[in-house]
Structure formats: structure tokens, C-alpha cells
Amino acid sequence: MNSQPARSLSARQVALIIIGFTIGAGVLTLPSAAAELMGATGWLWVLVTGLLFTGAAWVAVKLALESPGETLVEYSQQLLGKPLGILYSLLLAAYFFSFLPVETRVLQELVNISLLPIAPTWFVSGSFIFAMAYGASRDIRQLAQVNELLIELALLTGVFVTLLSWQHFEPMHLLPFLAKDQLHLENFKVGVGTAFAYAGYQVINLILPNIKNPREATKATLKALLTVVVVYTFFTITVIGVFGYKETMAVAWSGLELAKSVNLEAIFLERLDLILLIAWLSAIYTTGLLTYYFGALILSKIFHLPNHALVVWAMAPVIYYLSTLLKNYFTWNEWGFYISLFTLAVSFIFTPFLYLLSLLKKRGERGR
Amino acid sequence: MASSGGRNRLTTFFLLLSLLFTQTGCWGGRELNARAFVTAIAFDLTKEEELQSEQYLISIQLPVPERMAGGEGQGGGEGKPFVVLGSTAQTVASGILQLQRQLDRKLFLGHTRLILISKEVAETFGINHVIDYFLRDFSVQRMARLAVVDGKAREILELQPPMGQTPSTYILNMLSPQNGSIFTYLTDLGKFLVLQSDEGIFPVLPRLSKGKETELTGGAAVLRNGHFQGWLSDNETRGLNILHNEFVESEYEVECPLHPGDQIVVGVNALHSAYRLEEAGGMPRIKVMVHGRFETREFTEPHGPEKHEEADLERAVSAAIREEIQQTIKKAQELRVDVLGIGRYLLAHHPRFWAQLDWDTEFPFFPIELEVKMDWGLTIRRLGG
Numbered sequence: 165m166n167s168q169p170a171r172s173l174s175a176r177q178v179a180l181i182i183i184g185f186t187i188g189a190g191v192l193t194l195p196s197a198a199a200e201l202m203g204a205t206g207w208l209w210v211l212v213t214g215l216l217f218t219g220a221a222w223v224a225v226k227l228a229l230e231s232p233g234e235t236l237v238e239y240s241q242q243l244l245g246k247p248l249g250i251l252y253s254l255l256l257a258a259y260f261f262s263f264l265p266v267e268t269r270v271l272q273e274l275v276n277i278s279l280l281p282i283a284p285t286w287f288v289s290g291s292f293i294f295a296m297a298y299g300a301s302r303d304i305r306q307l308a309q310v311n312e313l314l315i316e317l318a319l320l321t322g323v324f325v326t327l328l329s330w331q332h333f334e335p336m337h338l339l340p341f342l343a344k345d346q347l348h349l350e351n352f353k354v355g356v357g358t359a360f361a362y363a364g365y366q367v368i369n370l371i372l373p374n375i376k377n378p379r380e381a382t383k384a385t386l387k388a389l390l391t392v393v394v395v396y397t398f399f400t401i402t403v404i405g406v407f408g409y410k411e412t413m414a415v416a417w418s419g420l421e422l423a424k425s426v427n428l429e430a431i432f433l434e435r436l437d438l439i440l441l442i443a444w445l446s447a448i449y450t451t452g453l454l455t456y457y458f459g460a461l462i463l464s465k466i467f468h469l470p471n472h473a474l475v476v477w478a479m480a481p482v483i484y485y486l487s488t489l490l491k492n493y494f495t496w497n498e499w500g501f502y503i504s505l506f507t508l509a510v511s512f513i514f515t516p517f518l519y520l521l522s523l524l525k526k527r528g529e530r531g532r
Numbered sequence: 533m534a535s536s537g538g539r540n541r542l543t544t545f546f547l548l549l550s551l552l553f554t555q556t557g558c559w560g561g562r563e564l565n566a567r568a569f570v571t572a573i574a575f576d577l578t579k580e581e582e583l584q585s586e587q588y589l590i591s592i593q594l595p596v597p598e599r600m601a602g603g604e605g606q607g608g609g610e611g612k613p614f615v616v617l618g619s620t621a622q623t624v625a626s627g628i629l630q631l632q633r634q635l636d637r638k639l640f641l642g643h644t645r646l647i648l649i650s651k652e653v654a655e656t657f658g659i660n661h662v663i664d665y666f667l668r669d670f671s672v673q674r675m676a677r678l679a680v681v682d683g684k685a686r687e688i689l690e691l692q693p694p695m696g697q698t699p700s701t702y703i704l705n706m707l708s709p710q711n712g713s714i715f716t717y718l719t720d721l722g723k724f725l726v727l728q729s730d731e732g733i734f735p736v737l738p739r740l741s742k743g744k745e746t747e748l749t750g751g752a753a754v755l756r757n758g759h760f761q762g763w764l765s766d767n768e769t770r771g772l773n774i775l776h777n778e779f780v781e782s783e784y785e786v787e788c789p790l791h792p793g794d795q796i797v798v799g800v801n802a803l804h805s806a807y808r809l810e811e812a813g814g815m816p817r818i819k820v821m822v823h824g825r826f827e828t829r830e831f832t833e834p835h836g837p838e839k840h841e842e843a844d845l846e847r848a849v850s851a852a853i854r855e856e857i858q859q860t861i862k863k864a865q866e867l868r869v870d871v872l873g874i875g876r877y878l879l880a881h882h883p884r885f886w887a888q889l890d891w892d893t894e895f896p897f898f899p900i901e902l903e904v905k906m907d908w909g910l911t912i913r914r915l916g917g
Contacts, residue, residue, distance in 0.1 A: 166649050277670040278670060291550075296551075298543075298547075331724070332726075334720070334726075336876060336877070337730075339879075339880035339881065340879065340881075340883035359577050406726075407726055407729075408729055410729035410730065410731070411725055411729040411730075414729065419673065421722075422780050424673050424675070424722070425674045425675065425722045426676045458583075461751045
């Protein structure tokens with residue numbers, strides 16, 4: 165079976181794959197971190213870092229377009245040499261797989277706090293990993309279709325609940341603008357941790373060979389990133405505007421608390437938090453599904469395996485084991501911090517460096 | 533090695549098998565008749581004086597569905613359609629544990645919409661102490677209503693509603709917009725938490741008290757760091773609603789400017805207030821500007837609205853509203869608790885000035901100028917007497 169059917173993805177599907185990967189568990193805690201860093205002006209942190217990541221995504225897509233028929237696994241070896249290229253690809257695979265224990269653990273927590281309070285870990289995490297593995301073992305076309313459906317559903321529900329919560333919006337909560345005593349940018353760990361929410365566009369370096377028209381990749385990537393930035397910024401403005409920055413810092417799951425505040429007395433749907441939660445499980449699933457697929461794809465390419473599905477199923481017990489190590493909110497935040505560090509390194513060091521190398525290589529070839 | 537078709541069939545088989553085990557119901561699902569739905573919780577001091585600073589009495593109201601079968605509040609069986617159980621404890625969790633021992637059903641807080649705290653508990657323990665459990669329990673909604681009871685909170689839970697509702701719906705409605713009383717301060721757990729965490733403002737909670745046969749709303753409890761500081765009267769609460777821009781509609785009675793001794797009832801239905809920091813004689817002061825509209829609704833003597841009384845009537849209505857708001861400001865300053873949100877305004881719009889202030893010390897003496905301007909919006913059905 166061919167894991168990567170050639171040139172089958174539309175630009176829209178690519179944009180939604182990036183959105184589906186990026187928007188997951190991170191957004192639920194993003195406003196709290198932003199409020200901790202910049203108080204009432206926390207939304208500005210989300211906006212500025214989002215734009216920086218959009219810039220990083222532009223570099224990534226430029227790098228991908230240098231070799232439109234290949235993935236990062238192949239051209240990293242050409243640019244860095246085989247051993248370093250393989251090492252970088254392995255690191256990238258580990259990076260993708262590292263999301264899965266966190267996503268699994270967050271899903272476990274959300275299911276336990278709202279839907280199935282006493283369902284055991286082996287059942288919730290186990291069935292989630294099984295569902296992800298089943299999905300990730302398919303080819304990119306099928307993943308793109310599933311992702312299209314689920315991420316749109318999650319986003320529509322999320323935006324609906326966010327808009328409803330504007331009945332409690334207090335503009336004064338967003339003031340004063342950049343008050344000195346509310347700025348805690350020295351809080352390095354929290355600042356770095358927010359990068360977790362922006363990880364995802366790196367997949368463009370793996371799916372370019374599958375895009376029908378590679379020329380549309382730049383537009384699709386930037387569109388996706390800008391959508392993410394708008395969604396995140398709007399969500400953070402809403403959360404801080406409704407709760408004030410201090411209460412935002414105090415709540416662990418600001419999105420759920422927002423849904424718990426919304427009152428639709430005339431309508432039978434009183435528990436909007438449950439509706440949001442069920443929809444948001446889809447967003448977590450799409451992130452998990454895509455990271456799982458791309459992690460397995462990289463490994464199968466490195467080791468020249470005929471089918472990435474072998475890697476997918478082989479990794480399932482490892483992911484389950486790692487997810488059990490993340491025993492609580494603090495430990496998976498710690499794990500998220502390391503993922504964020506790597507996200508920053510990939511976005512602002514490794515990818516620009518590879519792009520620079522490819523430009524130099526091209527110039528060298530022209531010179532010859 | 534199995535063929536691709538065979539493998540797919542095998543996968544499908546295992547998927548269907550897993551569905552068989554997972555789709556039969558919720559994990560740990562509990563039938564409705566195995567749950568005891570807590571609709572309201574009340575906190576009072578215990579009767580034992582030596583324990584009063586350590587423990588409180590937790591009372592919960594549970595509906596009894598069999599007794600509700602004949603119609604809302606009417607009771608299908610014998611007795612009240614609800615029961616109230618109580619326990620003394622040091623924490624809410626241990627209180628619930630004790631209460632659970634009296635029941636054969638699992639207590640469930642997902643439908644708890646009312647948390648009533650007696651004034652004494654708010655004074656002795658503070659609101660934060662008793663609500664902490666509810667902030668951490670995921671099943672409790674931020675929309676749950678909070679109130680401070682002037683008297684025994686448990687007695688409110690035991691009242692039968694005068695009209696056909698379930699008891700908790702009755703109390704809940706009394707604390708909701710449906711109540712329609714402008715003397716009630718509308719809030720809930722979420723709003724309370726937000727105001728409590730905001731700088732430059734302290735929250736208030738609505739007051740509940742027991743009348744002869746019904747409960748009464750009106751007035752509000754002023755809190756500082758969760759501890760009770762004093763009451764706002766009915767009129768002061770209406771004034772606070774104006775200052776918070778949460779005023780919807782209310783009637784005021786003023787003396788007729790053209791016929792001394794006669795009363796005119798006016799309906800005020802569009803009020804807006806705003807704060808402004810300004811300087812007067814080199815000193816900073818807050819100017820509170822209230823603008824609104826009213827219409828004439830009732831005359832005690834046989835004459836109707838007249839064109840030439842417009843300016844005087846507007847002045848009279850402005851003065852009545854001004855007096856009420858002034859009273860609210862005075863009470864807040866007397867209690868030394870900024871429930872008006874002036875500090876929050878200063879922090880948001882004048883952060884540099886705010887940074888120089890020790891607001892807790894300065895608020896009671898901070899000059900506040902009040903300007904009220906009311907317009908007569910003529911919606912008249914009848915001109916003559």
C-alpha cells in the first residue's frame with residue numbers, strides 16, 4: 165500500500181490539516197498563560213507570537229517549495245549530509261510523537277471531569293490511542309477528509325460558545341493597556357509554553373509532494389496560520405474580557421469555564437460546556453491523528469518501510485505508556501514546555517537554517 | 533500473510549466487537565433514581581456556641597419527585613415536595629460526606645443553582661471559605677446564584693412557594709431577572725468571582741430574608757475579601773444598580789412641581805452612568821454622570837402631564853434619583869468598601885494616577901461629584917385628569 169498517494173490534496177485540505185494539527189489542547193490553557201505574562205493585555209502576546217509563527221511558517225513553506233517533489237526527510241539529508249539529516253528527521257519524528265501523550269492525557273482529564281467521571285485510564289486513554297492509531301494508519305487523503313469534518317465542527321462550536329459569552333464581556337477588563345505592574349515577561353517558562361499552541365505548520369515540509377498544485381501551498385499555509393492567530397486572539401480577548409485577567413489566571417480550563425458562564429435559559433441546551441467539550445474532543449483528536457500520522461511517516465521514510473501503518477501500531481503501546489507517566493496537570497504542562505522549546509528551535513533556528521542552506525546550495529549550483 | 537481484503541474484514545470485525553462493549557451505556561453511568569439532586573445549599577452557624585468559629589451547619593434541599601407528581605409545587609403525595617437535610621462540618625466536603633450517610637442515593641451537585649449563606653457565616657468564616665468547594669467541583673455551574681441571608685439560611689430552604697413552582701425554582705426566580713424587582717442585585721457565582729478578582733471593586737451579594745409566609749428580596753450584602761461588612765438598603769441597592777449600569781426600569785414618586793402636596797409617579801427606564809476623573813481646585817475628584825429618561829405613570833390628583841411643568845418635573849426627578857445614588861455612595865464610603873467600581877475605573881483609564889493611590893485608605897474620603905440629568909420622554913396615553 166502506498167502511504168502517500170501523490171498530489172491528491174487541495175489547498176483547502178492543506179490549510180485545514182495545518183489548522184487541525186495546530187488547534188487542539190493548547191488553546192484551552194493559552195489565555196491563562198497570556199494573562200500571566202501580560203495581564204489585561206495578554207491578547208497582544210497571543211497576536212504577536214502568532215504573527216511571528218506565521219513568519220516562521222512562511223520560511224517553512226519556502227523551504228518546502230525548494231524541493232516540491234520531496235519531503236523534509238529527503239532534502240534534510242541532501243542539505244545536512246546523510247547522518248545529520250537522518251538525525252534531524254529522527255528528532256522531528258520524536259517531536260511529533262511527543263504531542264501524543266499530552267493530547268491523550270488532556271483528553272483523559274476532560275473526559276473524566278465532565279463526561280465519564282470514573283472511567284479508568286486504560287479505557288479512556290486506550291480507546292483514544294486506538295482510535296488515533298486506526299485513523300493514522302490510513303493514507304493522507306482519508307485523514308484530510310476526516311480532519312476537514314471534525315475540525316470545522318469543533319471550530320464552529322467553539323466560536324458559537326465564545327460569541328455567546330460576549331453577554332458578559334466587560335471592555336474595562338482589557339485595560340489598562342500594557343500596564344507595567346501587569347507585565348511579567350520574565351516568566352520564561354510560561355512565555356515559552358505558549359509556543360505549544362502554535363506547533364503544527366511544520367507538516368507543510370512533509371505534505372508538499374501530496375498537494376495538487378504546490379504553488380498554492382504558500383497561500384494555504386499563511387491562510388491557515390492567520391486563521392489560527394485570529395481564532396486564538398479572539399478567544400483570548402473574550403476570556404480576559406469576560407473574566408478579567410486575574411480570574412483568567414485562576415482557571416485551569418478557560419474555554420470550559422467560559423461555556424459554564426453562558427446562559428441560554430430559553431433553550432433546552434443549558435449545559436453548553438458539555439456541548440463544547442464533546443466538540444473539542446474532535447479538535448484534540450485531529451491534532452493527535454495528524455501528529456501520529458506524520459511521526460510514523462517520517463520513521464517509515466527513514467527506515468524505508470513499505471507502510472507507515474506498521475510504525476503506527478508499533479508506537480501505540482509506547483504512547484500509552486508515556487501518557488501514564490504524565491500523572492497530573494503540572495507534569496503534562498512540564499512536558500508541554502519541552503515541546504514548546506523544540507517548537508521554537510524548529511521554527512526559528514532549524515528551518516531558517518535549512519532554508520539558508522538550500523539557497524546557498526542553489527546559488528552554488530548556478531555558479532557552477 | 534493475509535490478503536488485503538481479509539485484513540480489512542478482520543479489522544472491521546474487531547471494531548464491531550469493540551463497539552459491542554463500548555456502546556451499551558456510559559462507563560459508571562448512574563440511573564436517575566439512584567441520584568439525589570441537590571437543588572440548593574444553605575450555610576448557617578451551628579447552635580453550639582463553642583463550635584461556632586470552627587464549624588458551620590450545611591443544609592441541602594432535595595426534591596422528592598413522587599410528591600411533585602400532582603403538579604408543580606402542589607404535591608402529588610403527602611407532605612412537601614422536597615426535603616431539607618443538615619449536617620455540621622468544618623469543610624463542605626466533610627459536610628457532604630456526612631449528609632451522604634443519611635441517604636441511599638448518591639448526592640449530585642450538577643443541578644445546584646442556589647448557594648445561600650447566612651450573614652453570621654459570612655461574618656465569621658467569610659464567603660470564600662464556604663464556596664471554595666464549589667469552585668473546584670466541575671459539576672457546579674458558574675451560573676449558580678449566591679445570596680446572603682438576613683436570618684437563618686436553612687429557614688429559606690424550608691419555605692413553601694406561594695405560587696405553583698418547585699421551591700428551588702421559586703427562590704431562584706426571586707434572585708433572577710424574572711423577579712423584576714429593581715431592589716434586587718442580580719449576580720451569580722461567576723460574576724461574584726470576577727468582581728472579587730478585579731482590582732478596585734468589591735462584590736456585593738443580594739440579600740434574602742424570611743417574611744411571614746414568603747421570602748423577601750431587596751438590599752445587598754457588602755463584602756470585603758469575602759467577609760460581610762454591612763447591608764445596602766433597598767434604595768441603596770437600586771442606586772448601585774444604576775451606577776453599575778444594570779438598572780432596567782423602576783418607579784419613583786416625586787412631588788408635583790405645579791401642585792405642591794400632589795404626587796406624581798414616574799417610570800424611569802433608560803439610565804446610563806459614567807465616571808470621569810477631573811480636577812477641582814487643584815484636587816482630583818470623580819464625577820459621576822447619570823443620564824436617563826422617564827415617563828409619567830400616575831397622578832394622585834385629577835390633573836395630567838402639562839407642558840409647562842416639564843423643566844420643573846425633570847429637576848424633581850433628577851433630584852430624587854440623585855438623592856438615592858448619593859445615599860449609595862455615602863454608604864459605600866462609610867463602610868470603606870468600594871462597591872461602586874470607581875477604583876476599577878481609575879485603574880483602567882488612569883493607571884498612573886491609580887499607582888499613586890492607596891485606594892483602601894483614600895476611597896472613604898475621595899471627593900465624588902454627582903450629576904444627574906433626566907429627560908421627560910413623553911409617552912402619554914391620557915393628557916387630562
